[in-house]
Amino acid sequence: MTPILEVRDIHTFIGQFHILEGVSATVHTGGITVLLGRNGAGKTTTLRSIMGLTPPTRGSILLDGTPIHGKQAHTIAQMGVGYVPEHRAIFRSLTVLENLRLAERKKGDFAHQADFIFELFPDLKRLIELPGGNLSGGQQQMLAVARALVPENRLLLIDEPSEGLAPVIIEQLIAAIQRLSGQVSVLLVEQNFRVASKLGQNYVIIDSGHSALDGRMADLVKDQALIQRYLGVA
Ligand SMILES: Nc1ncnc2c1ncn2[C@@H]1O[C@H](COP(=O)(O)OP(=O)(O)OP(=O)(O)O)[C@@H](O)[C@H]1O
Ligand SMILES: [Mg+2]
Structure with a gap:
């Protein structure tokens, strides 16, 4: 079966800086693949490259087998790719309903x-008339994810959804992401390894701008030495 997303050996520059030097990743239809890596490894740049916001200069990106590298961000969005950036990009002065x-x-x-x-x-239903800025951090993150579910997307790129959230909110978010992956495939950046290991069937580790390792999450969780080496967590 053709994967929903195939990233093959992409290279991306930001200004004169060669940030991605060979990143590859696959997301299977209906699955969640987690991008892991230390701070500054290139996870956000990978999502932005897929989305066409920092277009790669080399390599290929296939959505359901169709090349999307070189296309503009709005075209990639129209093809059914949703992006939930870091730091809960919502409209704070607009209500929940208006945001949606x-x-x-x-x-x-x-x-x-x-x-x-x-x-x-x-x-969100209860808060529908409230301005986004009045929501708690967790509610804002839910709204950010919900916005990406409004158009008919086939793939969501979600960047660090659990960052800064309380444990009980993180549990709600995990449950929601698990359920939504029944409808849309997900490439997830997640620094919290516990969250990542609960959600991802597959993983890719990015190290200094290139993909260093990938495989099945079930195998990674058993390998403490690898986790320590690439992620610095035990
Ligand atoms: N606008 C920019 N100009 C120069 N360098 C940049 C720029 N944006 C990112 N970088 C560099 O690119 C590298 C990758 O950044 P990126 O944001 O993709 O990492 P990340 O894995 O998402 O990190 P984090 O875990 O901190 O979110 C970092 O070394 C960063 O300093
Ligand atoms: Mg990042």
Whole structure:
């Protein structure tokens, strides 16, 4: 079966800096692949490269077998790739409902997805008239993920959703991401190894701008030496 996403040996520059020097990753349809790596390894740049925000200069990116490298970010979004950046990019002065409505790619998207979104994030239904800025950090993160579910996406790129959240909120987020992966495949950047190991079936470790190791999460969790070497956590 063709994977939903195949990243093959991409190289990306930011200005004159050669940031990605050979990153490869695969996301299978209906699966969650986790991108792991230390601070500054190149995880965010990998997501931004897939999205066309920092386009790679070498290598290829295939969405359901179709090349998307070299396409503009809005075209890649239209092809069904949703991006949830770091730090909960929501509109703080707009209400929850307005945030969700603005995420529509075509008219009717929100109405079509509303039941699913509120089933995943019941809090958002209760808070629908509140400005985004009044939400707690966890609620803002739920809203950021929910916005990516409004248009019909086939792949979500999610960057560090658990960062700065309380453990009980992280559990809710894990449950929601597990459930949404039944509808959309996910490439997830996650620094919290416990969260990453719960969510991911497969992993890719990025080290200093290149993918150093990949495989099945079930195998990685058993290998404390590898986890220590690449991630510095035990
Ligand atoms: N605008 C920029 N100009 C120069 N260097 C940059 C820029 N953005 C990122 N970098 C560098 O690129 C490398 C990869 O950054 P990136 O944000 O992709 O890492 P990351 O793995 O997401 O890190 P973190 O865990 O801190 O989020 C880092 O060394 C960073 O300093
Ligand atoms: Mg990052």
